[in-house]
Amino acid sequence: MRFANEIGIRQGKVAHKKGGLNRTEASRKYIFSGLLFCDKCGRPFIAFRTREGEVRYACDGWRMGECSNNKSILLHLIESQLLPAIAQLVCEPSVRDRLALELPRPDGLSLD
Numbered sequence: 522m523r524f525a526n527e528i529g530i531r532q533g534k535v536a537h538k539k540g541g542l543n544r545t546e547a548s549r550k551y552i553f554s555g556l557l558f559c560d561k562c563g564r565p566f567i568a569f570r571t572r573e574g575e576v577r578y579a580c581d582g583w584r585m586g587e588c589s590n591n592k593s594i595l596l597h598l599i600e601s602q603l604l605p606a607i608a609q610l611v612c613e614p615s616v617r618d619r620l621a622l623e624l625p626r627p628d629g630l631s632l633d
Contacts, residue, residue: 551576553599562588568596 551568557578558565564582571577576596582588610616 551578551596553578553603557599559583559588559590561590564588 553566554568555565559580559582562580562582564580564587566578567581567584568576568578569584577593578596578599579593580588580590583591611620
């Protein structure tokens, strides 16, 4: 992701106590809530709406006064970078096979 280093996002972490598949109802509105983490403090990037109505992601630690990473990024920039990368990844056979084995099926049936 082009912007990851510019805003201090640490990549590769998937689940967090309130992130990943365990997100709150409000955070489900934003696809990457709880999945992006600050490179400086390790806290999750959270989505918030600005006074102008734009949705941005920023370090929760900075918003709480506990981190020096004061950079944020617009939701549409994150989506424009990550969604195509994810789409390309899931087309790779090794990734697709791993997802098929690890993720629950929506119909509850097993692949076995």
